Amino acid sequence: MASLRLAVLVTSVCLLRAEKDPDSPIKNLRMEPGSRRLTWDLSGNVSEIKCFINSKFITKAVNGRYCQFYVLPLCEVKNFTISVKQDPPFSTGIQYVPRGTEGKPAAAARGLDCWVHDGDFLTCSWEVGRAAPGDVQYRLYWRDLKAYREQECPRYEADDRGVHVRCRFDDVSRLQRHIQLWVNGTSRRSGIPCSDLCVELPEIERLSPPHITATCNKSYSMMEWNVLSHFNHRFLYELQIQKGTDPASTEKLYENHFVIYNPGNYVAKLKVQGFFRKDWSEWSAPQLFVCDPKDEHLRDWLVSVLVLLGTLLVLGLVALLCRRYSVLQKLFPPIPHMKDPIMDNFQSPKLVPWDTSRASREDCPVAEVHILGET
Numbered sequence: 001m002a003s004l005r006l007a008v009l010v011t012s013v014c015l016l017r018a019e020k021d022p023d024s025p026i027k028n029l030r031m032e033p034g035s036r037r038l039t040w041d042l043s044g045n046v047s048e049i050k051c052f053i054n055s056k057f058i059t060k061a062v063n064g065r066y067c068q069f070y071v072l073p074l075c076e077v078k079n080f081t082i083s084v085k086q087d088p089p090f091s092t093g094i095q096y097v098p099r100g101t102e103g104k105p106a107a108a109a110r111g112l113d114c115w116v117h118d119g120d121f122l123t124c125s126w127e128v129g130r131a132a133p134g135d136v137q138y139r140l141y142w143r144d145l146k147a148y149r150e151q152e153c154p155r156y157e158a159d160d161r162g163v164h165v166r167c168r169f170d171d172v173s174r175l176q177r178h179i180q181l182w183v184n185g186t187s188r189r190s191g192i193p194c195s196d197l198c199v200e201l202p203e204i205e206r207l208s209p210p211h212i213t214a215t216c217n218k219s220y221s222m223m224e225w226n227v228l229s230h231f232n233h234r235f236l237y238e239l240q241i242q243k244g245t246d247p248a249s250t251e252k253l254y255e256n257h258f259v260i261y262n263p264g265n266y267v268a269k270l271k272v273q274g275f276f277r278k279d280w281s282e283w284s285a286p287q288l289f290v291c292d293p294k295d296e297h298l299r300d301w302l303v304s305v306l307v308l309l310g311t312l313l314v315l316g317l318v319a320l321l322c323r324r325y326s327v328l329q330k331l332f333p334p335i336p337h338m339k340d341p342i343m344d345n346f347q348s349p350k351l352v353p354w355d356t357s358r359a360s361r362e363d364c365p366v367a368e369v370h371i372l373g374e375t
């Protein structure tokens with residue numbers, strides 16, 4: 001069934017060089033798309049046959065009878081050639097024209113890109129082709145290169161004209177590691193060529209920076225974190241710790257935990273890299289860990305914040321009273337020697353000292369974590 005469908009996909013396979021020579025060891029060179037085999041009729045005795053795609057060596061023939069390909073082009077015309085080792089050497093080829101090449105190339109989806117993210121998700125995006133007709137609609141499909149099962153994108157996102165430009169799949173654990181993806185299109189006016197991509201899912205994973213959790217007290221802080229990934233299992237981390245006004249220190253780690261002694265209060269952030277990969281994740285949002293609530297710097301900082309808040313409060317009240325007072329003054333111009341009922345009752349608010357005993361927790365089991373910028 002599948003082979004029938006794929007056979008229909010191929011509309012033409014043209015011979016590049018006809019093997020007119022009656023002594024040619026290779027006759028009737030042809031592609032069998034269903035089995036992804038380039039095959040031929042062999043006559044005579046040959047020692048070695050090699051197969052090439054666009055002049056690039058791909059594989060040796062199996063028993064001199066056929067070459068087995070892992071994946072065939074879907075959206076591009078390619079030359080398949082074979083060379084026979086004999087004296088003199090012999091070579092011949094065919095041009096393979098898949099159905100996905102029909103139509104104006106500039107009508108095809110552009111810049112197809114896919115990435116795995118947040119552990120479970122696969123997202124692909126593309127742009128509408130520059131020469132795509134107004135009624136174009138694109139669809140994304142993929143198949144794994146093991147079972148060769150095909151699946152359409154379950155959830156599209158469209159641009160403001162309703163043309164699909166993005167696809168999201170939320171269970172990558174159900175996919176094989178190695179998949180082929182393609183975007184083909186339809187229009188009533190013309191054929192839309194497809195665009196394709198072969199990916200190894202672990203290689204296109206963009207790791208998210210992990211969230212740090214810490215258990216700490218005045219003398220000891222144990223930080224831990226976890227990275228979500230179905231494909232990558234070993235990681236390299238870079239942990240940056242900033243204490244007060246000291247210069248930040250950076251640690252490269254292979255473990256997902258780290259201990260610091262006499263931590264005081266500090267800010268930490270983390271980034272991660274797949275062990276066999278080159279690109280780092282973003283930095284995590286800096287997290288503040290309060291392990292020693294009595295720490296001088298922090299208390300100074302809190303006191304200045306409270307003083308500032310108190311000052312603002314006083315200024316606000318004064319401004320409010322002044323406004324009310326001047327309005328009253330306009331409505332009822334002051335009568336000389338009369339007591340002002342508002343101003344005489346007004347007492348400036350006292351700054352209430354901050355109750356430090358509330359904040360001093362001798363033995364805090366889990367650090368207080370604040371994402372800077374959110375608080």
Ligand SMILES: *[C@@H]1O[C@H](CO)[C@@H](O)[C@H](O)[C@H]1NC(C)=O
Nearest residue numbers: 044045046047048085086087
């Ligand atoms: C084919 O060629 C190999 C080496 O070139 C030779 O050993 C073998 O006998 C030949 N077989 C036939 C059937 O000619």
Ligand SMILES: *[C@@H]1O[C@H](CO)[C@@H](O)[C@H](O)[C@H]1NC(C)=O
Nearest residue numbers: 016053054055077078079095
């Ligand atoms: C494929 O073969 C054709 C005919 O020989 C040639 O014109 C074309 O340039 C070849 N394409 C590639 C990519 O090698």
Ligand SMILES: *[C@@H]1O[C@H](CO)[C@@H](O)[C@H](O)[C@H]1NC(C)=O
Nearest residue numbers: 099100139141150184185186
């Ligand atoms: C797009 O690809 C799918 C999956 O191979 C196929 O069923 C569909 O007919 C193709 N659409 C067009 C317009 O070629």
Ligand SMILES: *[C@@H]1O[C@H](CO)[C@@H](O)[C@H](O)[C@H]1NC(C)=O
Nearest residue numbers: 215216217218219220362363
């Ligand atoms: C801090 O925690 C560690 C580990 O839980 C513990 O061994 C230590 O006694 C604690 N120190 C203080 C000052 O509470």
